[in-house]
Amino acid sequence: MINSQYVDLLRKANYKITPQRLRVLDYLEGHPGHFKAEDVYNHVKANEPSITLATVYNIFRAMIRSGILDSFEINGTTWFESNTQPHANLYCEKCHKFEDFELPANVLPDRLSAEYGIHVRTASVLLKGTCRACTGDSHN
């Protein structure tokens, strides 16, 4: 099964494998991009009607601690993503979608740690502006 890597990560971090957590992993499989708690809540509710938003938040915390998810905040809401590799997130202020961009090697956490004599646990690069599609768009 395609999610077994994530299941392993949960197990390694001493989390139990519950049906709710498996349904969230299903969501990740089908949605490689960026999502809010409510997006996942709405999706999981279809198969697991008793689940609550609080449980989704709870599960996200476990998954972040397991190394499955990363998160960042925009305008008071937290966005999650399963791309845990260092990268830049561009939030398009026109179409309100995200686009990922590679980061130059010299801003990767390890490089920053080494260069500055600090310990960088997480690094998030958040760009706000206009995405490729909307920039190329003539009618704006």
Place this chain on the structure above:
Amino acid sequence: MINSQYVDLLRKANYKITPQRLRVLDYLEGHPGHFKAEDVYNHVKANEPSITLATVYNIFRAMIRSGILDSFEINGTTWFESNTQPHANLYCEKCHKFEDFELPANVLPDRLSAEYGIHVRTASVLLKGTCRACTGDSHN
């Protein structure tokens, strides 16, 4: 007066110069680092007792639009800073203070815009980890 540059920026953006806004500028002058709305509120209250938190938020919005302040979010609260030059903010998870770091030229907004064919209006690099002081600290 040392704040005249900020006053000019407010004027250029068509904002009026009110006593409350001047008191917030006073705060900036004495606090070059990172602060929350409540920090400024508590400080300004001393000279302007009728000010409210809502007004501070209101003033911050005007100052962001004037190019005086930048902001970013951590754990559900918004932090503000008057350093509007591109840089990385390290949030130390041990001492809960911030430390600023220069960014390599290839992650400056203009470079990213050019390289990726997008328009980058703001770029925020947020590092979480352990600051220089706490990393060098033996007892942890």
Place this chain on the structure above:
DNA sequence: GTGTTTGCAAAGAATTTGCAACGAA
């Protein structure tokens, strides 16, 4: 004078908490 800003109280949005019942290991 005119339109902006302030102060106040109340609303809003997102996330967390407490706790009893449930369930994975």
Place this chain on the structure above:
DNA sequence: TTCGTTGCAAATTCTTTGCAAACAC
């Protein structure tokens, strides 16, 4: 069996809003 997890409701925290009075220009 045991302790972590879920579901539910309520609470919290941060930020915004509506509106009348005050004020900058």
